[in-house]
Amino acid sequence: MIEFISGTLVSKNPTSVVVEANGVGYKILISVTTYQKLPSKNENCKLLTYFHVREQEQTLYGFSSEEERSLFLQLTSVSGIGPKLAQGALSGATxxxxxxxxxxxxxxxxxxxPGVGKKTAQRLVxxxxxxxxxxxxIPIAELEESYSLETFGEENDTFSESSEAVLALVSLGYSRQVATSAIHRVLKAHPEGLAVSELIKRALRHT
Structure with a gap:
């Protein structure tokens, strides 16, 4: 297992970075929470990592703290929740x-x-x-209704349009809280859903 990577931050965006260490450039997927704590490009950067191997896929996930990495591993231990969805959850909350x-x-x-639907939320609880x-x-709250894992079904392990829109707003310089709030207001007015580009345009009017 690769415990951490330390080197020069070559590039960064809200979902991934490239860190050069000993002449090798490592692409590392990150959450928005980690993105907000990164140094400027070309400065030294150290990220804790999780190396995910699945058939022909090998992916590095990076974290700014041990707390975030530990929570990521706890989330992915839940049935039906993969690394991408766990990363999306970490992007939407501390x-x-x-x-x-x-x-x-x-x-x-x-x-x-962003990325967490009702079935996933119920499964997490x-x-x-x-x-x-x-x-x-914190004391455990009583469940308002009984949930059975068998009734949850499978959930698509991809970012939704709302999560993509939030990340886009964050990349434009808005805070995660402001971006999420703006997207929520738009979706409340348009429960039928909107394309990502239209969602971003309308959300900008609320920021």
Whole structure:
């Protein structure tokens, strides 16, 4: 396992970076949370990593803190949640916010995170609430209804249009909170959904 990579930050965007170490350029996928903590390009950068190997796919994921990496691994331990979706969840909330929402059974908050749908939110609550309660010291909230893992089904492990729009706004210089709030207001007015480009245009009117 590659524990961390330290080197020169060659390029960066809200979803990935390239770090040069000993003459080799490593492409590393990151969350928006990590992106906001990166140094300027051409400066030294150190990222904790997780090396994901799956058949013909080999991907490096990077994290700015051990807390974020640990939460990433906990999320991917949940049935049906892969690295991309876990990274999307980390882009939409801080580790503390995410754990608190799971413990308190706050489905509304969890589904406001880019990439997290209702079924995924329910699965997170069922499988991680006890562990997160012990870590945070927050008492477990009673479930409003009974959930069965068998009823959850599979969920597409890709970023939704809303998550892409949030990342685009962040790349334009808006904070994650402002971007997420703007996207939510647009989607509330257009529950039928919009194309990413149109979603971004309308969201800019709310920032």
């Amino acid at each position: 580790p503390r916010e995410l754990k608190k929402a799971v413990v308190l059974n706050d489905i509304k908050y969890l589904t406001s995170i 069922v499988e991680l609430k006890e562990k997160f309660s012990k870590e945070t010291g």
